[in-house]
Amino acid sequence: MTIQTIKIVVILSFCLLVGVLSGCSEEDPAKEFVYVGTFDDRGSEGLYVFEFDRESGGMTQIQTVSDRPGPNFQAIHPGGKYLYSVSGDAFSENIEHGTISAYQVDSQTGMLQLINEQSVEGRGTAHVSVDPLGEFAYVSNYSEGNLSVFTISENGGVSEAVDVVQHEGSSVNERRQNAPHVHSIIPSADGRFIYVSDLGTDQIVIYEVDRTTGELSPAEVPYVESTPGSGPRHFTIHPGGEFAYSAEELSSTVAVFSVNQNNGALEEIQRITMLPEGYDGNNSAADIHLSPDGGFLYASNRGHDSLVIYRVDAETGALTPAGHEPTRGSHPRNFMIDQLGEYVLVANRDDDNVVVFNRDQETGQLTYSGEQVTVPMAVCVTQYFISE
Template identity: 50%
Template sequence: MYKLLTGLVMLLTNLGMTAYAQHGKEIIYVGTYSVRGSEGIYVYEFDRMTGAMNPLQSVSNAKSPSFLALHPSTKYLYSVNEAAETGPSKAGAVSAYRVDGTTGKLTFLNSQSTLGNGPCYVSIDQTGKTAFVANYGGGSMAVLPINLDGNLGAATDSVQQTGRGPDAKRQEKPHIHSATVSPDNRFVYVADLGTDKLHIYEIDAKNSTVKPAQTPYVTVKPGSGPRHLAFHPNGKFAYLAEELISSVAVFSRNAKTGALTLIRDGVKTLPADFSEQNTSADIHIDPTGKFLYQSNRGRHALAIFAIGDNGDLTAVGDEPTRGKTPRNFMIDPKGEFVFVANQDSDTITIFKRNQKTGKLTYTGQSISVPAPVCVIMAGSR
């Protein structure tokens, strides 16, 4: 009888834990550079009531697992290994991890070559069958299939860019900085910082291959340095962070062909009186599509813009990030909080977001993480 009661208690406890995990637990994953004692990928549980990030796990990876992406099922997580160098080409790697459905903790599955060095960005198509990896150093994008068990297959396709831009130090060759999947899952947009181009490819999700779209690319201001792209929730507009000139390019988007038409280029993200050195990094739009945010790494702030019905931007102001070199940042899926990875101060700072004005208020919550680069969240578990 004792064993029966004990077993029943354990069953009820597990059921309760599962119910809690499915309905109340939000998990945050942080990718880092392998410096200053970083262990690799860090896992936290976010307490929405208190605004705190509580540590759950650190996953050992000494190859700078800097940028992360979640599988659409949230059962798997993928990281680029930016410092990996294998083979004659010194290619980087991308790793797959299984996500525990109850705790959110990670278990390593496998790694594959990215066919180019310096991988800095990974994205997953909405079917969960294909991963796209941007190789900054190699100037290329690798396309890898994802198996049903979450493991990565060897690359089935890749594209190599050529050319250069006017900035002799930063644009001496192609530098692919991101590969962003369109909201309709038909196209992937590849930002080349080195040549000031945004390439557009049609996705064959079944075969994990790509081909140039009808309009294969769009060119932006010379020397601007395309970095990251964000789509408006309505799919009609796209916004490009221009790293080298600290600005935003605004596009309208043809949903049928995937083509982008430039509305405005070089929208400044810095105050007129700011004269120090700066480069922009990440760009995101809130879930309602009313506000756009872009991180500036010299000003150590997030620029804030209101988005008009025509897709154009109006400056709202900026918010200091309470840390140095804000790299990636995340707006939580409910639009209530913003998490900023301050790479050079080894902190993630948390802000409350005013959903009417778009402005941010520092919550006073800051956690210590060595060289944080990327912050992503898995919704309520």
């Protein structure tokens, strides 16, 4: 698949998304909203909702959702009607595990209304993702070293966990890898497989999903070993499905994989540093995302406080460094590339801000837009469109 073909597919997919909500036309511009998850500190009030102005890159706060303290990661349902947020806050007085909260997204305003909540069956909840077919939600519990699966009902609510899988093992870093630490789960585009990054065991574990029940079983090739001590954290799959990329937290590297789309297996084909030549300060990798057309890959450095930019070879999936952009804040834990590829928004936890960058779609380079908002302990940013 060529880059031009991928661009066309992305544009058509966006129009389909907006069209499903209520029609896509030149006379029907989309409203845009940004949801910002936070940690429970420095005055954070919970999950922040902003309206996004595409012309200026500005953001206007319209709601704060305080149902749970520390709603640190969120994901939008592919149908656009629901949002799922996770928190390490204890589900109840009797259940100390964290919480997944399901929200209805108002079709006119983008505001959130709670549908229901469930225990995530683990501690140190770090990540939530939604099945591309909209039937399941997947939660990563870092401290517990396990993952949980939830079915999504017709009204967007989540069931009790239908499967909980406990990882075992450790790796070479005695301080950070003395036990399993599940950090993120990314589904394949067809929903048949999930890829589970386990920082503690230096593995990306691959499960096959039972589409009827949501239960998981090891894939034919059940995992790929990362370089010892690398600490795989976040993961992304190329729009063409042939390649995948892992941000390795402890070694500040990106591992590149070819993907066998028949059985989900991964094979490493490249490993590349996220840091500029000569940098010798402390650093840890965090988040990783591809541009909508698959032509560029970005990953966040905490310490160097930058986004690294790579050009992606369309034929081989290999990466070529294309520069670094300072994030205008410290500890960029999470960032997002908007669905049109025009903006990048970065959540800088330690400077309590979300910073907006313009993105050149031809070169991949980023330019500070001059726009940012204050959000205490900002750690996750997610975008949503509504057609007017």
